[in-house]
Amino acid sequence: AAPNAQTPERPLREDGLFAEAYECLLAFDGSSQWVNLLDGFQCHPDALPGLLEECLLEMAAALLADGQEGRLQPGSCHNHRAWPPGSGRALVQFGVCAEPPADRPQALPLAPRVVTAAVCEPMPRFLVELVDVLVDRGYVPEAARPDSCCIARYEAGDYAAPEVTTGDFAGPTLQLVLGGSLEQIVGQSITALGEPGAFQGSSRLVLPRRSLLVAPHHAAGYLQTCVPAVQAPVTVFTLRRVADALHAHLVQLQEAADEEASAQGMLQGVPGVGPGPTGPGWPGGLGGQAAPFGAGPW
Secondary structure, eight states: OOGGGGSOBOOBOTTSBBOOOEEEEEOTTSOEEEEETTTTOEEETTOSOHHHHHHHHHHHHHHHHHHHTTOSOTTTEEETTBTTBTOOOEEEEESOOEEOOTTOOTTSOBOOEEOTTSOOOOOOHHHHHHHHHHHHTTSSOGGGOOOEEEEEEEOTTOOEEEEOOOTTEEEEEEEEEESSOEEEEEESSOEEOSSTTOEEOSEEEEEOTTOEEEEOGGGGGTOEEEEOOOSSOEEEEEEEEEOHHHHHHHHHHHHHHHHHHHHTTOOTTOTTTSOOOOOTTOTTOTTSSSOTTSSSOO
16 A cells, blocks of 8 residues: 555545544643644635647646746745755746745754745736635635745756745735646644655645635644655645735735836746736737637637
């Protein structure tokens, strides 16, 4: 049996909720209570049509290539094949740059914090319009509208180490799974098993291709999540809202960076500003006059 099979799978019910997973939750004051760790988790299968999936995958591949070739702001692109060791995956971030502290003890899960000094690419227009559609379809309320996105591409054997969501983000976390299915392991604690990319927690979620997982913010305080080694390529869009306490500072930082880039004539080719990649259903590319989500894929 696969190592991750040691973690019981929580089936997805017809109402989009997962089977309950009760666990004893310990508080700092020594008290305890039994809670359903998956309370509020909801999965929307077939959240997007197949043609739109192809467009999003094409755009993701182009943006990852731009980042790896130095055409995006340094705070936007990371190749996690070197951090943490062996975890694989390549990713690009928009809106904010989030990284775990450099002095994090290895025994603790990753806890990405917003790097307020890092200049990150703003959300491209196609991501803003993707969020528009997710709000319009009722997957997330307007008040919790995401303003940042991390696009991660996993190749076979890649995985994401256990991490927790910090107070730098507010509202639910949305994860859009494209190009294949994805397993996630969740629990109060997650243990690494003998082989790379193998983990054990209290629950295992299987997210279908083109599904959208909505994870409630209240779980961020006590729940760890990770992605065990994938069997086939898959791309994940993670959309979150930055906490209000950080928002104003990040807006000022981005405005200053835009002014500097404009003065240096560097805006040509930046996603959502200058000419960008084109593809089926993306008339004019990212910088064209036609809205990329205006017709066709939707």
